[in-house]
Amino acid sequence: MQNQLSHIKVAVDAIVFGYSKQDGVSVLLIQRKYPPFKNSWAIPGGFVLEHESLETAVKRELEEETGITVNYLEQLYTFGEPERDPRQRVIAIAYFGLVKASMYQELKASTDAENAQWFSIKKLPPLAFDHKQILQAAIARLRSKIRYQPIGFELLDKKFPFSDLEKLYTALLDKDINRRNFSKKILSFDFLEETGEVSKPDGKGRPSKMYQFNQKRYRELLKEGFHFEI
Amino acid sequence: MQNQLSHIKVAVDAIVFGYSKQDGVSVLLIQRKYPPFKNSWAIPGGFVLEHESLETAVKRELEEETGITVNYLEQLYTFGEPERDPRQRVIAIAYFGLVKASMYQELKASTDAENAQWFSIKKLPPLAFDHKQILQAAIARLRSKIRYQPIGFELLDKKFPFSDLEKLYTALLDKDINRRNFSKKILSFDFLEETGEVSKPDGKGRPSKMYQFNQKRYRELLKEGFHFEI
DNA sequence: TCAAAAGTGTTTCACTTACACCCATGA
DNA sequence: TCATGGGTGTAAGTGAAACACTTTTGA
Numbered sequence A, B: 001m002q003n004q005l006s007h008i009k010v011a012v013d014a015i016v017f018g019y020s021k022q023d024g025v026s027v028l029l030i031q032r033k034y035p036p037f038k039n040s041w042a043i044p045g046g047f048v049l050e051h052e053s054l055e056t057a058v059k060r061e062l063e064e065e066t067g068i069t070v071n072y073l074e075q076l077y078t079f080g081e082p083e084r085d086p087r088q089r090v091i092a093i094a095y096f097g098l099v100k101a102s103m104y105q106e107l108k109a110s111t112d113a114e115n116a117q118w119f120s121i122k123k124l125p126p127l128a129f130d131h132k133q134i135l136q137a138a139i140a141r142l143r144s145k146i147r148y149q150p151i152g153f154e155l156l157d158k159k160f161p162f163s164d165l166e167k168l169y170t171a172l173l174d175k176d177i178n179r180r181n182f183s184k185k186i187l188s189f190d191f192l193e194e195t196g197e198v199s200k201p202d203g204k205g206r207p208s209k210m211y212q213f214n215q216k217r218y219r220e221l222l223k224e225g226f227h228f229e230i
Numbered sequence C: 001t002c003a004a005a006a007g008t009g010t011t012t013c014a015c016t017t018a019c020a021c022c023c024a025t026g027a
Numbered sequence D: 001t002c003a004t005g006g007g008t009g010t011a012a013g014t015g016a017a018a019c020a021c022t023t024t025t026g027a
Helices: A054-066 A103-111 A132-147 A162-170 A178-189 A215-223 B056-064 B101-109 B131-150 B162-172 B179-187 B215-223
Strands: A009-021 A023-032 A045-047 A074-081 A090-098 A115-120 A157-159 A194-196 A209-211 B007-022 B024-031 B046-047 B073-079 B090-098 B118-119 B159-161 B192-199 B209-213
Touching: A009 A054, A009 A103, A009 A132, A023 A054, A023 A162, A023 B162, A045 A054, A045 B192, A054 A074, A054 A090, A074 A103, A074 A132, A074 B073, A090 A132, A103 A115, A132 A162, A157 A162, A157 B101, A162 A178, A162 A209, B007 B101, B007 B131, B024 B056, B024 B131, B024 B162, B046 B056, B056 B073, B056 B090, B073 B131, B090 B131, B101 B118, B159 B162, B162 B179, B162 B209, B179 B192
Parallel strands: A009 A090, B007 B090
Antiparallel strands: A009 A023, A009 A045, A023 A115, A074 A090, A157 A209, A194 A209, B007 B024, B007 B046, B024 B118, B073 B090, B159 B209, B192 B209
């Protein structure tokens, strides 16, 4: 095997989720400029360079195509059916990323991102290749993972009112949540801390305390055998 | 992109677990015949052919190298660090497989398997490439997955005494299990059925009822929103 | 002073945990 | 009849679910 060449190409894709109170959970898509599927919406991604790690490749492609930097990234699944790309055999290692609400707002301003756009996961456009299937796998991962790992905080701002967290969970889990029991449960975990600030009420109602996720405390709890579960 | 060739090669690996009361949980390894890592033990696997799906490739390689057929297979993770193979860039899509106790016994008889062998996960040999890391990921997956999905039955025979299941769980989860509460919990799920048979006691003690996993009933329960958890 | 949203106390109920005892078999 | 492993009943403890009430703000 003297550096043989392969007929199979290796690509990475990035399914990036963002959140806002107005639009709920959204995913970042780009519009294709060239055939096949010209002008279709697609998941950002591209081919892996010979000496670059898979994660580096995802981050690079994401930066090039959308200008976005994620604050959470994990491997999702590898899609490799022989016919998934009509041109030639391409296997795609899909990654799952999250960005904070502040980054979500910034996309509009970026110049790299002229053909990148957020789509609410409730109103998705038709997608190129097998990207519908990939996106569905990512949404399933997000929905299940948010129940046993505190990744919800990666979608909110650093400091947030408690109701934001509750709205996020309501948006992702279908059943509606009992406000009282939800707050009792989350606060009993003891990894949220009050910042001392309060939110100015937008319009009406009592202002709420601002909280932030204490990552260090969470890691300590994990070491003690703690298990997060909603 | 007219069928360009890639400098990155695509391989699949299969981490297959088996179980027996004597050896506990074991993993199937092969001894390498050629350099690099000649004579080292390694996870079975090989390169993906141009027109074959990833799953087909895993099953084919497993059959060729060990003669084993799995009754459960899922994708584990894709390993793609640039330096993981000293010869050239190879990304490996690792799969996670389980075989029933009867298949576990058969390996010894198979001729294909002259250089394949079961190793207890408690006494593992040094491994080629980054296979130690891959195997650790697989063991972690098995340990965590057995808690929220009834894959334990894929490691036992079709019919088994209850204590076999208990021993399997004791072997995988570190903490020891309260026999009474474990059986109450499993039986309350209502996907195990008595076969009417009893085991002949091997040596001593009261014979036990034989049970079998009712896959159909389990699927029904899932539809009703049932959630398995130990 | 009213509507809206935040914040909190308490009872009920179900399930887990812990413990103890009985049963069937071979030697 | 004894040792061994299989099979089962139940009380106590813990935590989730349900519900109702109070507080703080803007209009």
